[in-house]
Amino acid sequence: MATSRLPRDRWTLWCCRSRLLRPNSSRSQRGRQLSPSTSQWLLKSNQKLQGLREELNVIVPYLEEMRKKKVERWDQFVDVIEQIKKVASKIRPADFVPFRIPVDQSDLSLRKLEELTKELQSLQKEKSDRLKQVMEHLNTLHSLCEVLGVDFKQTVNEVHPSLGEADGSKNLSKCTIESLASAASRLRELKVKRMQKCIH
Template identity: 95%
Template sequence: MQKCVDNGKEVNFQFAIKAKTVTSGLKYSLATGNWGQANQAGTRAGVSQSNKKLQGLREELNAIVPYLEEMRKKKVERWDQFVDVIEQIKKVASEIRPADIVPFRIPVDQSDLSLRKLEELTKELQSLQKEKSDRLKQVMEHLNTLHSLCEVLGVDFKQTVNEVHPSLGEADGSKNLSNCTIESLASAASRLCELKVQRMQKVESEVLRLEQLKVSKMKDLVLKKKTELEEHRRRAHLISEEGYAAEFSDEVIEAGVVDPALVLEQIEAHIATVKEEAFSRKDILEKVERWLNACEEAQVTMLHLILMTFLS
């Protein structure tokens, strides 16, 4: 392929030299002819020879003109290739550079439209495209992070990214990939991360407060149920067990050595047991209660009689 290109260059170069030679000869002949006519110093044979020479140069020039047209066409095509690459370079450069920087310009000498120069521009375009790809990857990572944080925190994602750059809020179209945009996205993500941490800490503090309140309420309920159990045992004339007293002591409950919920469950079970036992001994307890009441009344009556006797 390169050999064909080199051969083409050589042919074009030869045609250009030949065209230049023919053109120069033609101009010289015309100048000579004009000088001869002006001085009337030429013979008819000389004029005829000059005309033949001029005619030959014209024919040779006419033969070269198509090649010159082909070269001009190729030059236009080559220039179009240059323009296409240059426009792509400008477009990519505008996406990765801030708008306040002087627009990207590529000085191109139209006299040098060689493949070497075109390859240099193409390599520069490829380098910019790779840089754009890397920057786009960074931007998308930041956008994904921001989207997740906005969903968790209940923040408007589109408004957040529009504050960084309007192009970031659009689903279609190119995005601004400048250093300023990337840094602003990273800063916005960092700010939302800090807000997330603050909210999590606040939630954790509230959960801890509620847990402490729950434990406090449970302790109060346990102490209340403990008092209720003691009252049921007293009414049933049951003697408190030492193990029970140690298990449900106020010190143990206040210290939180055992789970208040477990203690409450055990106290509820004890209350149910005491109630069942009291119900099974209901008749005996009623008789004992009546006997105690009678004893109390008799004691009061006896004290009254003694007091009356003493006063009389």
């Protein structure tokens, strides 16, 4: 009984085995079909990666150079602005408003730097002109004080303490120049009065 069923069982087993092997065969065939496209994709990916690396090798030094130039340009801006603040504080101390540095660094163009440089040059010329005026008034006062026997240092200190010092910077404000001119005018009037007394 069992012997008569054996061939049929073997046939069934063989059929099942064939069916099981058939998908494996198709999978391996699909694997062989995908292999060339996969290799090609990997090759293209490597080429793209190599291209990106080459681009980065070119871009990174360029960006570094641009960053360096920006830092240098910013240093130039800060130097000019600091000089503007220094000169302006000496010639316009009463109405001086501190110059605000553009912290956003939004405009670091050469045009803007030239504008600031021209402003600095204008202030420097104004400072030079005012210093010349102050020195002329001081010389006039010194001569008048000697003739009239008036204490020169005390006279100029009443205008501004910095004027009585031989060394050091002097106050160059418009108010100081006007006060020096007024002091010289008073001493001239005093000189004229004394001369008139001597005549009479």
